[in-house]
Amino acid sequence: ETGVTQTPRHLVMGMTNKKSLKCEQHLGHNAMYWYKQSAKKPLELMFVYNFKEQTENNSVPSRFSPECPNSSHLFLHLHTLQPEDSALYLCASSQERGFSGANVLTFGAGSRLTVL
């Protein structure tokens, strides 16, 4: 375990369903991220939260709705998805840059989403 836990690990849903992905970090980090990983494509950054405030929305369709109630929890609410949204969704967290000046990410194991 890396300290970042994602649930569920696997999710199959129809295009009309509503589901949520959950991410929890136990590292005391203040930033959390959602990335999408599709086959043979670079990781796509979706959302960034710093101290539970959204600081980045990378032109993500509104059918993906993030929620960050506190610095330790991050959700991705899914509704009316398309088959092309099938992918591995990765959550990550990081500490603020501070003296080191570096932004190093700790990832969860991912949630494998299949949209039928």
Added chain:
Amino acid sequence: SQQGEEDPQALSIQEGENATMNCSYKTSINNLQWYRQNSGRGLVHLILIRSNEREKHSGRLRVTLDTSKKSSSLLITASRAADTASYFCATDNGGNKLVFGAGTILRVKS
């Protein structure tokens, strides 16, 4: 826009051989990082090299950075079957996010 691009896309070697992966990027960076991903799992941070550094070592890993060519390389020496994974470079320009490349798939045959 994609910042890091790894080369080659896939690499297959025998156990004990060295593996070299390259990364090119487009804009100035604060640091460059390498991550590893085992099949279907999350990424794990391996090593970070700052823009004012040229080479860095960690165990069997050696990373070089050439900011004039905007490129980096990751060398894994004396590879093992357990090194089989995908390897990604990620660039940090000091902003809010890391930008990852598409990765190099490494297969080490025993």
